[in-house]
Amino acid sequence: MRKIIIFLILIFIGGCSMKKESNKGINPFPNFDAMWDYRNPDVTEAKFKEILPLLKNSAEFTYDAGYHVELLTQIARAQGLQGKFDEAHKTLDEAEMLLTEDLKTAKVRYLLERGRVYNSSGFSDKAKPLFLEAWKFGNANNLDLYAIDAAHMMGIVVPPEKQLEWSLKALDLTEKTEDKRAKGWLGPLYNNIGWTYHDMQQYEKALELFEKALKWRQEINDEYSIRIQKWNIARTFRSLERIDEALEIQLALKKEFEEKQLDQDGYVFEELGELNLIKNNQPEAKKYFQLAFEYLSKDNWLQQNEPDRLKRLKELGE
Numbered sequence: 176m177r178k179i180i181i182f183l184i185l186i187f188i189g190g191c192s193m194k195k196e197s198n199k200g201i202n203p204f205p206n207f208d209a210m211w212d213y214r215n216p217d218v219t220e221a222k223f224k225e226i227l228p229l230l231k232n233s234a235e236f237t238y239d240a241g242y243h244v245e246l247l248t249q250i251a252r253a254q255g256l257q258g259k260f261d262e263a264h265k266t267l268d269e270a271e272m273l274l275t276e277d278l279k280t281a282k283v284r285y286l287l288e289r290g291r292v293y294n295s296s297g298f299s300d301k302a303k304p305l306f307l308e309a310w311k312f313g314n315a316n317n318l319d320l321y322a323i324d325a326a327h328m329m330g331i332v333v334p335p336e337k338q339l340e341w342s343l344k345a346l347d348l349t350e351k352t353e354d355k356r357a358k359g360w361l362g363p364l365y366n367n368i369g370w371t372y373h374d375m376q377q378y379e380k381a382l383e384l385f386e387k388a389l390k391w392r393q394e395i396n397d398e399y400s401i402r403i404q405k406w407n408i409a410r411t412f413r414s415l416e417r418i419d420e421a422l423e424i425q426l427a428l429k430k431e432f433e434e435k436q437l438d439q440d441g442y443v444f445e446e447l448g449e450l451n452l453i454k455n456n457q458p459e460a461k462k463y464f465q466l467a468f469e470y471l472s473k474d475n476w477l478q479q480n481e482p483d484r485l486k487r488l489k490e491l492g493e
Contacts, residue, residue, distance in 0.1 A: 204226065204229065204230075204239070204242055205226055207222075207223055207226060207245075207246055207249055208249070210222050210223070211249070213256070216252075216253040216254075216256035216257050217253070217257055219249075219253045220250055220253035220254060220257070223246060223249055223250045223253060224250060226246060227246070230242070230243050230246075240273055240275065240278060240281075241278045241280060241281045243273060244270045244273050244274060244278060244281035244282075244284075244285060245280065245281050245284050247266055247267070247269055247270035247273075248267065248270055248281070248284045248285050248287070248288040249284075249288070250266050251263040251264075251266040251267045251270070251288050251289075251292060252288050252291060252292075254266060254292075255288070255291060255292040255295050255296075256295075258295075260292055260295070260296040263288075263292045264289075264292060267285065267288060267289050267292065270285050271285060279312075279316045279318065280318060280321070282312065283309050283312050283313050283316070283318050283321040283322075283325075284321060286305050286306070286308050286309035286312065286325075287305075287306070287309050287321060287324055287325060287328065289305050290302040290303075290305035290306045290309065290328060290332075291328065293305065294328070294331065294332055299332040302328070302332050303329070303332045303333070306325050306328040306329045306332060307325075307329060309321060309322070309324070309325035309328075310322055310325035310326055310329060313325055314348075319348060319349075319352040319354045319357040320354055320356050320357040320360075322348060323345045323348050323349050323352075323357055323360045323364075324360075326341050326342070326344045326345035326348065327341070327342070327345045327360075327364070327367075329341040329344075330342040330345065330367075338371065339368070339371050339372075339375075342364065342367060342368045342371060343368065345360065345364055346361075346364045346365075346368060349361050349364055361387075361388075361391050362388055362391045362392055362395075362397075362400065365384045365385070365387045365388035365391060366384070366385070366388045366403075366404070366407065368384050369381045369382075369383075369384030369385045369388060369407065369411075370407075372384060373410075373411060373414065376414075378411055378414045378415045379415070381411050381414075382408065382411045382412075382415070385404055385407040385408045385411060386408065388404045388407070389401065389404035389405065389408065392404055402428060402431065402440075405424055405427075405428060406424075406425070406428060406440075406442065406443065406446070408424060409421040409422075409424035409425050409428075409446060410446060412424070413446070413449065413450060413453075418450055418453055418454060421446070421450055422447070422450045422451075422454075425443055425446045425447050425450065426447070428440070428443050429443055429444075429447065439466070439470060440470070441466070441467050441468075441469070441470030441471035441474070442467075442471070444463045444464075444466040444467035444470065445463070445464070445467035445471065445488065447459075447463040447467075448460050448461075448462075448463035448464035448466075448467055448488070448491065448492075451463060452464075452491070460491065461491065461492055461493075462492075464488050464489075464491040464492035465492035466492075467488050467492070468485065468488040468489045468492050471485060471488065472485055472488075472489070
């Protein structure tokens, strides 16, 4: 479940820089930010590249250098998500050549994507100064959406003892900004910081952040993320030894999945197993651990990163 949240944070941070909230951007070129499919970056890259010929070869549209640079940064991002790091850097080299002093949004997006490519390819030492520059430049030019993004990325590349500091900087700016798009960072940041506190065993603070995240998701009626935040709260209740409250939430989630005929969630089954194990209800615990292993053993990320966790689920379900 937590892995899903991390993915949701990643797919959010592209932001939208077009002047209109629609499927058309300026001139009216396509709003490429609205075309992002983070689950399929190869498809996204192809769609973005289809726009490039329009920029200089169409009598209908006026060339816009800022749009061109921003588009190139997102092509590079799509390439980076596919592990095509050399191609991504070449695309960013092209973008850098087009930058001029007045293209402020384009510049901060260039800095962010160059940093992301370095970070994704294992060069966080080269990424860090780029994210720091993006943070300073975004603040200086009232580009809150991208300054928040930069602070979030700084929280990824700095040592663990500095990560919370940067996450809180991002949250502070998000809570203060008047940029409606930037406000969209609230849910991911509440969640991210909540897990940081949970990892630090500061469970009351974690619960406070997860409850804020739930409230925010309820306000925008995001049903999928509402379920995730409820799971997070229940998981924190378990850490706080509030077992009955945790069990009540997880059973309600299981019932919701059933009533709405949604695909069952292995993470819910895992928690139901853990909670029943704590309550010494062995038959129920075994049943849910079996179900948890059935669903989660198909998860490639867990197979590669948490094999011991899967092994434990299998053993407890036997």
